[in-house]
Amino acid sequence: MSRVNDVGGQTGFGPVVVEEDEPVFHADWEARVYALNIALVRRGVYTLDEFRDAIERMPPQAYLAASYYERWLHAIEVLTAERGDAERGGDE
Protein backbone atom coordinates (compact mmCIF):
# COMPACT_ATOMS: atom_id res chain seq x y z
CA MET A 1 0.00 0.00 0.00
CA SER A 2 1.33 3.41 -0.86
CA ARG A 3 2.26 5.73 2.00
CA VAL A 4 1.85 9.49 2.30
CA ASN A 5 5.37 10.18 1.01
CA ASP A 6 4.70 8.41 -2.32
CA VAL A 7 3.63 11.56 -4.16
CA GLY A 8 4.99 10.89 -7.67
CA GLY A 9 2.33 11.79 -10.24
CA GLN A 10 -0.16 13.18 -7.74
CA THR A 11 -1.84 16.52 -8.32
CA GLY A 12 -2.76 19.35 -5.99
CA PHE A 13 0.57 20.35 -4.48
CA GLY A 14 0.75 23.68 -6.33
CA PRO A 15 3.71 25.30 -8.06
CA VAL A 16 7.35 24.56 -7.31
CA VAL A 17 8.63 27.36 -5.08
CA VAL A 18 12.32 28.17 -5.45
CA GLU A 19 14.07 30.14 -2.71
CA GLU A 20 16.82 32.33 -4.14
CA ASP A 21 20.26 32.03 -2.52
CA GLU A 22 18.93 29.45 -0.12
CA PRO A 23 21.26 28.61 2.79
CA VAL A 24 22.08 24.93 3.44
CA PHE A 25 20.26 25.17 6.77
CA HIS A 26 17.60 27.76 7.66
CA ALA A 27 18.23 27.55 11.41
CA ASP A 28 20.85 26.10 13.70
CA TRP A 29 18.42 23.42 14.91
CA GLU A 30 18.15 22.04 11.36
CA ALA A 31 21.91 21.58 11.27
CA ARG A 32 21.85 19.85 14.66
CA VAL A 33 19.10 17.46 13.50
CA TYR A 34 21.04 16.69 10.33
CA ALA A 35 24.18 15.92 12.32
CA LEU A 36 22.32 13.86 14.94
CA ASN A 37 20.87 11.59 12.29
CA ILE A 38 24.21 10.88 10.63
CA ALA A 39 25.96 10.33 13.96
CA LEU A 40 23.25 7.93 15.18
CA VAL A 41 23.27 5.87 11.97
CA ARG A 42 27.09 5.71 12.13
CA ARG A 43 26.86 4.44 15.69
CA GLY A 44 24.37 1.79 14.60
CA VAL A 45 21.62 3.14 16.87
CA TYR A 46 19.28 2.63 13.90
CA THR A 47 19.68 2.09 10.16
CA LEU A 48 18.91 4.46 7.31
CA ASP A 49 16.05 2.17 6.26
CA GLU A 50 14.55 2.39 9.75
CA PHE A 51 14.97 6.17 9.61
CA ARG A 52 13.13 6.44 6.28
CA ASP A 53 10.43 4.10 7.55
CA ALA A 54 9.92 6.24 10.64
CA ILE A 55 9.27 9.26 8.41
CA GLU A 56 7.07 7.37 5.98
CA ARG A 57 4.82 5.95 8.69
CA MET A 58 4.03 9.40 10.06
CA PRO A 59 0.29 10.07 10.06
CA PRO A 60 -0.43 11.75 6.68
CA GLN A 61 -1.62 15.03 8.18
CA ALA A 62 1.42 15.32 10.44
CA TYR A 63 3.74 14.45 7.53
CA LEU A 64 2.26 17.08 5.26
CA ALA A 65 2.22 19.74 7.99
CA ALA A 66 5.86 19.18 8.97
CA SER A 67 8.86 20.84 7.38
CA TYR A 68 11.59 18.63 5.97
CA TYR A 69 13.79 18.69 9.06
CA GLU A 70 10.80 18.51 11.42
CA ARG A 71 10.15 15.09 9.82
CA TRP A 72 13.74 14.12 10.56
CA LEU A 73 13.36 15.31 14.15
CA HIS A 74 10.17 13.29 14.54
CA ALA A 75 11.90 10.15 13.19
CA ILE A 76 14.91 10.52 15.51
CA GLU A 77 12.63 11.05 18.52
CA VAL A 78 10.52 8.01 17.62
CA LEU A 79 13.45 5.69 16.89
CA THR A 80 15.46 6.62 19.98
CA ALA A 81 12.35 6.34 22.19
CA GLU A 82 11.51 2.93 20.71
CA ARG A 83 15.07 1.85 21.40
CA GLY A 84 14.77 2.94 25.04
CA ASP A 85 11.45 1.07 25.37
CA ALA A 86 13.01 -2.07 23.93
CA GLU A 87 15.87 -1.88 26.43
CA ARG A 88 13.59 -1.33 29.37
CA GLY A 89 11.48 -4.25 28.17
CA GLY A 90 14.53 -6.49 28.46
CA ASP A 91 14.81 -7.19 24.74
CA GLU A 92 18.57 -6.77 24.74
Added chain:
Amino acid sequence: MSGEHTSSAVAARVRRLEERLIGEGLVTDGELDAVLTAVLEGASPLNGARVVARAWSDAGFRERLLADANAALPEVGLSMAGGLQEQRLKVVANTAGHHNVLVCTLCSCYPVALLGPSPSWYKSEAYRSRVVREPRAVLAEFGLELPDGQEITVWDSSAESRYMVLPRRPAGTGDLTEEQLAELVTREGLIGTAAL
Protein backbone atom coordinates in the same frame (compact mmCIF):
# COMPACT_ATOMS: atom_id res chain seq x y z
CA MET B 1 5.57 36.03 14.53
CA SER B 2 3.93 32.65 14.93
CA GLY B 3 6.68 31.35 12.68
CA GLU B 4 9.32 32.58 15.11
CA HIS B 5 7.46 31.06 18.02
CA THR B 6 7.17 27.73 16.21
CA SER B 7 10.82 27.82 15.31
CA SER B 8 11.96 28.46 18.87
CA ALA B 9 9.68 25.68 20.13
CA VAL B 10 11.27 23.27 17.66
CA ALA B 11 14.73 24.50 18.61
CA ALA B 12 13.97 23.73 22.27
CA ARG B 13 12.74 20.25 21.28
CA VAL B 14 16.00 19.63 19.43
CA ARG B 15 18.04 20.81 22.42
CA ARG B 16 16.17 18.41 24.72
CA LEU B 17 16.68 15.53 22.29
CA GLU B 18 20.36 16.32 21.89
CA GLU B 19 20.88 16.54 25.65
CA ARG B 20 19.10 13.22 26.18
CA LEU B 21 21.13 11.44 23.50
CA ILE B 22 24.42 12.87 24.76
CA GLY B 23 23.38 11.87 28.28
CA GLU B 24 22.70 8.32 27.10
CA GLY B 25 26.13 8.22 25.51
CA LEU B 26 24.76 7.77 21.98
CA VAL B 27 26.46 10.86 20.52
CA THR B 28 29.02 13.43 21.55
CA ASP B 29 29.25 17.12 20.74
CA GLY B 30 32.50 16.46 18.94
CA GLU B 31 30.88 13.92 16.60
CA LEU B 32 28.08 16.32 15.71
CA ASP B 33 30.52 19.13 14.98
CA ALA B 34 32.63 16.81 12.82
CA VAL B 35 29.60 15.72 10.78
CA LEU B 36 28.62 19.32 10.10
CA THR B 37 32.13 20.41 9.21
CA ALA B 38 32.42 17.51 6.76
CA VAL B 39 29.17 18.25 4.99
CA LEU B 40 29.55 22.02 4.90
CA GLU B 41 33.15 21.97 3.72
CA GLY B 42 33.29 18.77 1.68
CA ALA B 43 30.00 18.31 -0.14
CA SER B 44 29.32 20.95 -2.75
CA PRO B 45 28.28 21.29 -6.40
CA LEU B 46 31.92 22.20 -7.07
CA ASN B 47 32.59 18.45 -6.94
CA GLY B 48 30.00 17.67 -9.60
CA ALA B 49 31.31 20.59 -11.66
CA ARG B 50 34.83 19.13 -11.60
CA VAL B 51 33.48 15.78 -12.83
CA VAL B 52 31.65 17.47 -15.69
CA ALA B 53 34.65 19.60 -16.68
CA ARG B 54 36.84 16.49 -16.83
CA ALA B 55 34.24 14.66 -18.94
CA TRP B 56 34.08 17.61 -21.37
CA SER B 57 37.89 17.72 -21.61
CA ASP B 58 38.72 14.01 -21.74
CA ALA B 59 36.69 11.73 -24.02
CA GLY B 60 38.09 8.61 -22.38
CA PHE B 61 37.01 9.78 -18.92
CA ARG B 62 33.57 10.67 -20.29
CA GLU B 63 33.18 7.15 -21.65
CA ARG B 64 34.30 5.56 -18.37
CA LEU B 65 32.06 7.91 -16.37
CA LEU B 66 28.96 7.05 -18.36
CA ALA B 67 29.75 3.32 -18.28
CA ASP B 68 30.50 3.06 -14.53
CA ALA B 69 30.51 6.30 -12.59
CA ASN B 70 31.47 4.72 -9.27
CA ALA B 71 34.64 3.32 -10.84
CA ALA B 72 35.49 6.57 -12.66
CA LEU B 73 35.04 9.05 -9.79
CA PRO B 74 38.32 8.22 -8.01
CA GLU B 75 40.12 9.56 -11.12
CA VAL B 76 39.08 13.04 -9.94
CA GLY B 77 39.55 12.23 -6.26
CA LEU B 78 35.87 11.67 -5.50
CA SER B 79 33.79 8.75 -4.28
CA MET B 80 30.19 7.75 -3.55
CA ALA B 81 31.33 5.75 -0.52
CA GLY B 82 31.95 8.68 1.84
CA GLY B 83 28.43 8.78 3.25
CA LEU B 84 26.54 6.30 5.36
CA GLN B 85 26.44 3.65 2.64
CA GLU B 86 27.98 3.47 -0.83
CA GLN B 87 25.44 4.50 -3.42
CA ARG B 88 25.41 3.44 -7.05
CA LEU B 89 25.82 6.50 -9.27
CA LYS B 90 24.64 6.71 -12.86
CA VAL B 91 25.64 9.80 -14.84
CA VAL B 92 23.17 10.61 -17.61
CA ALA B 93 24.32 12.74 -20.55
CA ASN B 94 22.21 15.44 -22.18
CA THR B 95 22.36 15.56 -25.98
CA ALA B 96 20.81 17.77 -28.65
CA GLY B 97 17.77 15.50 -28.78
CA HIS B 98 17.57 14.29 -25.19
CA HIS B 99 17.36 16.04 -21.83
CA ASN B 100 17.62 14.44 -18.38
CA VAL B 101 16.29 15.62 -15.03
CA LEU B 102 16.49 14.15 -11.51
CA VAL B 103 13.94 13.66 -8.77
CA CYS B 104 13.30 11.51 -5.72
CA THR B 105 9.54 11.03 -5.65
CA LEU B 106 9.58 9.19 -2.29
CA CYS B 107 11.78 11.53 -0.25
CA SER B 108 14.99 13.41 -1.01
CA CYS B 109 17.61 11.00 -2.40
CA TYR B 110 20.30 13.05 -4.10
CA PRO B 111 24.03 12.71 -4.86
CA VAL B 112 25.07 14.82 -1.86
CA ALA B 113 28.78 13.98 -2.25
CA LEU B 114 28.76 15.60 -5.71
CA LEU B 115 26.12 18.32 -5.33
CA GLY B 116 26.08 19.18 -1.62
CA PRO B 117 22.85 19.17 0.41
CA SER B 118 19.78 19.51 -1.82
CA PRO B 119 17.69 22.68 -2.13
CA SER B 120 14.26 22.79 -0.47
CA TRP B 121 12.39 22.79 -3.78
CA TYR B 122 13.95 19.42 -4.67
CA LYS B 123 12.46 17.98 -1.46
CA SER B 124 9.06 19.63 -1.90
CA GLU B 125 5.90 17.65 -2.62
CA ALA B 126 5.22 20.02 -5.52
CA TYR B 127 8.43 19.14 -7.39
CA ARG B 128 8.35 15.42 -6.49
CA SER B 129 4.75 14.97 -7.59
CA ARG B 130 4.80 17.09 -10.73
CA VAL B 131 8.13 16.55 -12.47
CA VAL B 132 7.25 12.93 -13.26
CA ARG B 133 3.81 13.87 -14.59
CA GLU B 134 4.57 17.09 -16.49
CA PRO B 135 8.35 17.54 -16.73
CA ARG B 136 8.15 19.95 -19.65
CA ALA B 137 5.86 22.31 -17.72
CA VAL B 138 7.98 22.13 -14.57
CA LEU B 139 11.20 22.78 -16.50
CA ALA B 140 9.55 25.76 -18.19
CA GLU B 141 8.80 27.21 -14.76
CA PHE B 142 12.53 26.96 -14.04
CA GLY B 143 13.09 28.96 -17.23
CA LEU B 144 14.14 25.96 -19.32
CA GLU B 145 11.94 25.82 -22.43
CA LEU B 146 12.66 22.60 -24.28
CA PRO B 147 11.52 22.17 -27.87
CA ASP B 148 8.61 19.75 -28.35
CA GLY B 149 10.80 17.34 -30.27
CA GLN B 150 13.32 16.99 -27.45
CA GLU B 151 12.88 13.86 -25.39
CA ILE B 152 13.00 14.13 -21.59
CA THR B 153 13.94 11.33 -19.21
CA VAL B 154 13.10 11.79 -15.52
CA TRP B 155 15.33 9.72 -13.23
CA ASP B 156 13.74 8.75 -9.91
CA SER B 157 16.50 8.30 -7.31
CA SER B 158 16.38 5.77 -4.51
CA ALA B 159 18.25 4.84 -1.35
CA GLU B 160 20.72 2.74 -3.34
CA SER B 161 20.81 4.53 -6.71
CA ARG B 162 21.64 8.15 -7.39
CA TYR B 163 21.94 10.07 -10.62
CA MET B 164 23.74 13.15 -11.91
CA VAL B 165 23.20 14.96 -15.21
CA LEU B 166 26.14 15.55 -17.53
CA PRO B 167 25.09 18.82 -19.21
CA ARG B 168 25.98 19.68 -22.80
CA ARG B 169 29.16 21.67 -23.13
CA PRO B 170 28.31 25.28 -24.04
CA ALA B 171 29.34 26.45 -27.50
CA GLY B 172 32.45 28.60 -27.81
CA THR B 173 34.27 27.06 -24.85
CA GLY B 174 36.92 25.19 -26.85
CA ASP B 175 39.79 27.29 -25.46
CA LEU B 176 38.88 27.02 -21.79
CA THR B 177 40.90 25.05 -19.26
CA GLU B 178 39.29 22.37 -17.14
CA GLU B 179 39.18 24.80 -14.18
CA GLN B 180 37.46 27.44 -16.30
CA LEU B 181 34.98 24.89 -17.63
CA ALA B 182 34.09 23.82 -14.10
CA GLU B 183 33.09 27.41 -13.33
CA LEU B 184 30.39 27.21 -16.00
CA VAL B 185 28.62 24.29 -14.32
CA THR B 186 25.73 25.08 -11.99
CA ARG B 187 23.90 22.94 -9.45
CA GLU B 188 20.70 23.28 -11.48
CA GLY B 189 22.58 22.10 -14.55
CA LEU B 190 23.64 18.96 -12.67
CA ILE B 191 20.03 18.31 -11.56
CA GLY B 192 18.69 19.05 -15.03
CA THR B 193 16.44 22.01 -14.24
CA ALA B 194 18.73 24.29 -16.25
CA ALA B 195 20.87 24.03 -19.36
CA LEU B 196 24.29 25.66 -19.41
